[in-house]
Structures are given as C-alpha cells and as structure tokens.
Amino acid sequence: MRIVNVMSEVISRSGRLFLCTALVVLTSECRQPLHEAISQVRSEDPQSPLEIAWNRYFVQDLQQHYPYGIQENCRPVFARAAAGVQYQGSVLLFHGYTACPQQFFEMRDYLTTMGFNVLIPLLPGQGRSPVQTGGDTIEQRQYYYQYIPKVDQEGAREYEKFADAMNEIMMNAPGHRIVGGLSVGGALAFASVFRSPGLYGRALILAPFLSLPPDNFWRPIAPVDSSEKSRWDAFYASSKLKIDNDIRKIIMTHNADWIPKEKQELRWGEGCYRNNAAGRAGICDTNIRNIAAAVQFGESAQDTAKKQVVSAAFKKSPTQIQFVGVEYDDGSDTRATKESFQAIRARYQFKMALCFYRGVPHSFLSRSDHPDQDMAWLTHFHERARRFIIDGQFFDTDGASQELVKDPGLLQEATTAVMAPKTEQLGAESYFDLCRQ
Secondary structure (H helix, E strand, O other), rough: OOEEEEEHOOOOOOHHHHHHHHHHOOOOOOOOOOOOOOOOOOOOOOOOOHHHHHHHHHHOHHHOOOOOEEOHOOOEEEOOOOOOOOOEEEEEEEEOOOOOOHHHHHHHHHHOOOEEEEEEOOOOOOOOOOOOOOOOOOHHEEEOOOOOOOOHHHHHHHHHHHHHHHHHHHHHOOOEEEEEEEEEHHHHHHHHHHOOOOOEEEEEOOOOOOOOOOOOOOEOOOOOHHHHHHHHHHHHHHHHHHHHHHHHHHHHHHOHOOOOOOOOOOEOOHHHHHHHHHOOOOOEEEEEHHHHHHHHHHHHHHHHHHHHHHHHHHHOOEEEEEEEEOOOOOOOOHHHHHHHHHHHHHOOOOOOOEEOOOOOOOOOOOOOOOOOOOOHHHHHHHHHHHHHHOOOOOEEEEOOOOOOOOOOOOHHHHOOOOOOOOOOOOOOOOOOOOOEE
C-alpha cells in the first residue's frame, strides 16, 4: 500500500537451559521450544473443532460476511499441518490492505511441513472478483472497494469484530497458537493479542498499520550540525510536519467531506493493474473513508494494547512479540510502531523485540506484489520467522535504524533503495541481511 505516493530465521535440552540461564537478562525469557511434543491431536484427523469453527465462518456463512464474488487467490485459506508430521499448533496470518491471503502462501507452504495448521482469513470487504486489471471509470473502481469498512459506517468497529471472530475460532486450536500479520493485517494481529490476553504464545507483527503514514515518511529531520540554530530549525521543521500530518489525519477520520471528491480516491497506479494481470491477487484502488477506518482501528489497537498489557490475564500468560518493520516505509507509520513498542516494553521486558529492514518495500513478503524485484531479503526473513515461531528466537539485528536525515537529497536514496546481490565487494551500508534496531 503506497499511501504516501498518492497522499503526500539445535541445541540439547540441557544446553538450552544453560543458555537460557546465562542470557535471560540480556535477551528474552526463554520459552519451551515448539518442536517438543505438545499434543496428541494429529493433522490427519478428519475434522477438528478448529476446522469446524473455521468452516462455519468461511464456508456456511461466507455470503453473510462476504456478499460478493471472491478472487481465487483471495479465498480464505485453511491449510492442515502435513500428514505424518508431529503436530505443533496453529498459525493465524492476516494479509495486508487491498491484498489477499496470497501474500502468505510461501509461509503457509513451509509452516504446514513443520506441523502447523495455517489459517489465512480474507480481510473484510477485500478480494472482490474478477481480478482488477484496470480502473477506467469511477464506477469500476468503486465496485472493488465497495464493501471495505468505511469510517462513516463504524468501519473501525468492523475490524474489531473481525479480530474477535478470528480469536474465537483460534480458541478451538489445540497446541500452540501463533498470530501474525502484515500492514493492516499487522494491526489486526497486534489487536488480536490484546483483545484476548493469553490466547497466543507468539505474535509476528509485520509493518503494522497503526497510524497514518506521514507524507514525510523519511523524516523527522535531523540538524545539519550541533549549533543551536540548526537544532531549532530541525525541531521546528519536524514539529510542523507532524502537526500538518495530525491535521490531515483528523480531517480524514472526522471530516472526510472536507476533502474534495476528486482527491478522495487513493489509487496504487498502473503498475498494480499490470501485477494483477500477471498473477497478483487483490485490488488497486480504495478511498479516503476506507483508509480512515483502518487508521481509527490501528489507533484503537494501540490503546487496547496499553491497557491490556498490565491486565491480570495478560500477565498470567503473556505473548512473545516480534515486530518487524521497514525503514522509510510508505505504507505504515514507523513512528507509531516505535511508540507502541516503547509504551509497553517497560512493563513487558524481555518478551518483545523490534527491528527494521532497509531497502525493502512495505509489502515485503509477496513475490507477486513485486515481480520485477529479486527480493533477496526473503531468505533471511523466512529463516528468522521459522526460528521465532518454533523456538521464540527474536530476529538478529545489526546496528541502529536510521530514519533521521540531514540531507533532503537522501530522500531519493530512501525511496528507491533496492536490495543488491550480496557480494564481498559490497560494504555494510549496501546490503542489510539483518534487521536494524
């Protein structure tokens, strides 16, 4: 989702215990590895209570929740753990805004071989068929985003109800329960953790849409030197940009009619249509009112997290959380991600981690979203995701995230960064195979 462009990865049990004892104060609370036997439920059982609950929502009542035709690669996915593999648990994955379950097909394929059921629901209002390969008229474009939650129709509440419904389904899952998501799906995963404290053992929150991405996503501005004037100028400029963005957010979420009708549509452009024609699933157009509902939901998710992190239920059975963001993200507000992380970390120490990839797009999981890119970072991401899901190992990091810029010319570098092939000739600044803190 390019809002700005249109709106301004075996040690023995005894060895592990020693390592946990030695490192607990430095890293995270060590948790029981998920590959140990935890359930007698087998993936080849005819149908589990989890699958029955899933089918009730996404098969029997499908038309109630999605009163329209759905693109093939947008259909909700229930993938059973591979037969003959030690059953581990279930992973719930929420896809991103205007995308589809297709974004998690690669994760689905290896997680099922590891003994997990994989559930990928379709977000409310998304994935309308046929595949959108053009948008010549306003009527054609509106057809695709007609059912997406809107701010003036309690859209934020619709997302909350959806998160609660998915949590109710996951309550039927035996073994370990894990939730994850990307973008608006990341916000749904984040909200799901705190709307049902104790339900999930781990959460993988990817580039969560917790607030409106600022037009100045490469900011805030850093002073060019240590002088008082330079520091004041940088403070003033950063403050003005934040105020401007706050005003824009207020107008979007409370007074959308103040925005001229010709500027209320958000369109991902011709490249999106071409990707759809080449196999991407999802849509390419949306509206200010749809985005505003997602903004309100993201901010309510932050409020819920701050309240529930100190609740007795959450303290009794806390969730281990790994945030993974994108530097210079044009599809989520990295500042909101950092603020949410910092706001709850003090009371949730050793159970959270946050890192940012550099040089990757907001939708960094789906090859169909970026058919012309090598996406070399996916090898690192999938290996670390496996480690986190199985053993609770946080993503390894390399240095500090740098989103402060002194030279506006760096904007070009920030917005056009592409992962280069890793060779010995490349320096550390050319390729980041590790997340940055």
